[in-house]
Structure formats: C-alpha cells, structure tokens
Amino acid sequence: MTKERFGLIKFDGVDQTIIGPEVKAGEKAPDFVAIGNDWAEVHPLKASAGKVIVLAAVLSLDTSVCDRETRRFNTEASLLDPDIRIYILSMDLPFTQKRWCGAAGIDQVTTLSDHLHADFGSRYGCLLKEMRILRRAVFVVGRDGKVAYADYMAALGDEPRYDDVLAAVRKAL
Numbered sequence: 001m002t003k004e005r006f007g008l009i010k011f012d013g014v015d016q017t018i019i020g021p022e023v024k025a026g027e028k029a030p031d032f033v034a035i036g037n038d039w040a041e042v043h044p045l046k047a048s049a050g051k052v053i054v055l056a057a058v059l060s061l062d063t064s065v066c067d068r069e070t071r072r073f074n075t076e077a078s079l080l081d082p083d084i085r086i087y088i089l090s091m092d093l094p095f096t097q098k099r100w101c102g103a104a105g106i107d108q109v110t111t112l113s114d115h116l117h118a119d120f121g122s123r124y125g126c127l128l129k130e131m132r133i134l135r136r137a138v139f140v141v142g143r144d145g146k147v148a149y150a151d152y153m154a155a156l157g158d159e160p161r162y163d164d165v166l167a168a169v170r171k172a173l
Contacts, residue, residue, distance in 0.1 A: 002122050004129065011131050011156060018135065019118075020125035023150050029053075029141040030123040034089060034112035037098035042112055045141065048085040052148075052172045053141040054165065057126040057134040058090045061100040061111065065136075065157050066090065070106060072162060077108035080166075081173055083143075089126075091115045091133050125152070138165050142172040 005022075007015040023030065029045055036042045044053065056073060058066035070088050077086045086109040090097070097111040114120045114127075114134060121127030126134045138160045140149035149168030151160060 003125075005125070009128070009135055009154075009156065011128060011133075014130075016131065016135075017129040018125055019127040019129050020122040022125045022152070023123075023139060023147055025147050025150050027147050029139070029145055029147050032119040032123050033117055034087075034114050034120055035094050035116050036110075036112060037094045037101070039094050044085070044087050044110075044112065045145065049145070050083075050143055052081075052084045052143060052169055054084065054086040054169060055120070055124070055139040055141065056086065056088050056160070057120070057124065057137045058088060059133050059136065059156060060090055060092050061088075061097060061104075062092070065159060067104070069136075069159055070109065070111070071104065074106045074108045076162070076166060080169065083173065084169055086110070087112055089114050089120050089134060091118075091121075136160070140165065140168040140172055148172040 003021050005018045073086050088111045094113045121134050126137050136153040142148040
C-alpha cells in the first residue's frame with residue numbers, strides 16, 4: 001500500500017493528500033519510469049547512471065512559477081559540467097511538454113511526463129492525490145545513486161533555493 005500523508009500542503013487553500021514517502025538525503029534514490037516527449041518510457045536513473053542527476057518536480061510547465069523554474073534550470077544546465085543531467089517532471093502530457101519546450105527554447109534540460117503512471121510522484125512523495133498534480137520539489141542524486149539533496153517546497157508557488165541546489169550538484173560531482 002502506498003503511503004498517504006494529509007495536510008502537509010494546500011491547493012487553493014484546501015489541504016491535500018500527498019501520496020508517497022518523504023525522500024531524504026542519504027537514502028538510495030527510488031527508481032521510477034516516466035514518459036518522454038516522444039511517448040517512450042524513460043528510466044532516468046538508469047539512463048543517467050554514473051552522472052549527477054537533478055530531478056525537479058513542477059505542477060505544470062504552463063504556470064508562471066514552473067515556467068520560471070524550468071527556464072532557470074535550463075540556463076544553469078548550459079553552465080554546468082556535462083556529467084550533470086537535469087530532468088523536469090510534471091503531469092503535463094508529453095506533447096504539451098514538447099510544444100512548450102519548443103516555444104520556450106528549452107534545450108538543456110529534459111522534460112518528462114509522470115501523467116501515465118504517476119510513478120515518480122508516488123515514489124518521491126510528490127503526488128497530490130486530489131488534484132493529480134506534482135508538488136514542487138527538487139532532488140539531487142549523486143553518482144552513487146543516493147539522494148544528496150532533497151527539498152520539498154512548503155507551498156506550491158514557492159521556487160526552489162537555486163543556490164542550494166547548485167551547491168549540492170557541485171558537491172556531488
């Protein structure tokens with residue numbers, strides 16, 4: 001049975017149920033499957049084994065905060081070591097992600113959809129049951145496959161602490 005936690009976050013002022021455990025630094029990163037922009041299944045941890053991985057959960061690329069966050073990570077990715085992979089995960093459909101990335105010029109990060117399986121959301125404690133969207137969170141996975149950094153935003157509209165995320169990425173290299 002998947003763990004459910006109620007009242008940790010609100011959507012439009014209403015308490016929500018989060019599906020999945022809280023992932024913490026030091027733990028082995030849970031494996032998951034997501035869907036690429038071409039509708040193919042992707043296993044990001046396996047596909048990027050031996051690299052430093054950033055997993056950023058966002059509500060929808062079409063919201064202003066998620067737009068800003070994805071653009072910021074795209075800019076940062078162009079300045080980082082090639083052994084770093086950044087994945088942006090949302091419940092948006094793959095063709096929506098592909099269209100948005102093309103229109104926004106996003107070419108340094110990989111967007112993945114959790115829409116089909118909700119595997120990432122339920123394994124990383126990011127899935128809001130009632131709304132079937134992901135809560136905002138960022139994880140850094142080291143080359144060893146362990147979570148080096150985990151941060152869940154207190155509110156859906158909060159942006160990550162980018163400097164902390166980037167410091168964790170550099171440390172994990």
